[in-house]
Amino acid sequence: MTIINTLIVDDEPAAIEGLRLRLDAFPQIRVIGEANSVAEAITLINVQMPDLIFLDIEMPEQSGFDLIRQLQPELCPAIVFVTAFHQHAVKAFEVRALDYLLKPVKMERLAEAITRVCELTTSRADKAQLLSAAADIAKEVQDAGGRVDSTKNAERVSDAAEPQYNIEMQKLVIQDGRNPIQLIPYQDIIWIDAAGDYMCVHTKVETYVMRARLKSLIDERLPDVFVRIHKSTVVNLTYVEKLQPLSNSEYKAVLVNDKVLKVSRTYAKGLKQRLLG
Known part of the structure; x- marks a missing residue:
């Protein structure tokens, strides 16, 4: 059995703990580190060189997409996004994420994601595409006037607020x-x-x-x-x-x-x- 060294990146300690407890059920997964921010995650990646990252998207100061664009292709592990918001799914697949899990993570979906990680390997060419796409997404966010919102409730605006969707793109x-x-x-x-x-x-x-x-x-x-x-x-x-x-x-x-x-x-x-x- 191949052991998959895994890093969990999320700004919410409760979310990290919940995911870690679920991952205990999978003997092929070895959690080697946890990070609460992009900067902390980069440091751990450079030292630990994980095979897989369970990555939150909306975090303070920098998003999960910002993390990906800072990685070198040869150091880029497999990525499984874990987020509370459906709206990021399209962008997640644009950056070639292996899977996209919604919080709270269900064991059945987690098992499917891990199976996919075990079956698929990310080539260097795919990693280069991932990094390029992530950079483009991060630039789009910046050009729009800000990063991915880290307030955790920005997507849940009231009906009286300006519509949050561009229907031609969503x-x-x-x-x-x-x-x-x-x-x-x-x-x-x-x-x-x-x-x-x-x-x-x-x-x-x-x-x-x-x-x-x-x-x-x-x-x-x-x-x-x-x-x-x-x-x-x-x-x-x-x-x-x-x-x-x-x-x-x-x-x-x-x-x-x-x-x-x-x-x-x-x-x-x-x-x-x-x-x-």
Whole structure:
């Protein structure tokens, strides 16, 4: 059995401790160090030369992407990002991370990530691509006026704040642990409906199934252009063609693909206000 020397980098001690306890279940993983900042992590990497880093993205002063761009290709270990925010997933895969885990980390997903680390090796060419992409991402953040926010709640702004999404660029991350991770552009999603603990994400060409509750999806991930029209349905406003009144102050929303969705009384007024500006 090959032993994988592993470093955990996270500014939250509780997160480090929780991940370390989970990693104890995997005999092939040897945790050789912990770091609470990018500067501390660089020092440990240069001394310990780990094979794998579980890396948080949002940390004070410098982000996980900043750490990657400071590494030399020959010293760059495998990277598994661990973060509380779905919004970083696209950038994580742009920098060739082997996997992307959401906090709190589930054992099933952690096992899959470790299996992937054991099966895959990162070539020098891949490492060079990783470092180049990470540098580009860090520059984009700097050009936008600041680093990746380290407040841990910047992504969770109120509805009254300026929209946090550029819908042309953002994607919904769908992962269920067994199938490949899918990145669905928000602008391609027509509507989403709930089925218990699962969501059906409908696009023009395909319907995707993801494990999530509608409330958490609305609160944490969906751009402002998505509006709730029923307790179990949200719709992309850009695909609503017309509203047809029904009895009891309810409506039918007719979409551009001729799909008809019921609009309940609870959400009818809000939908009309959004459509009429």
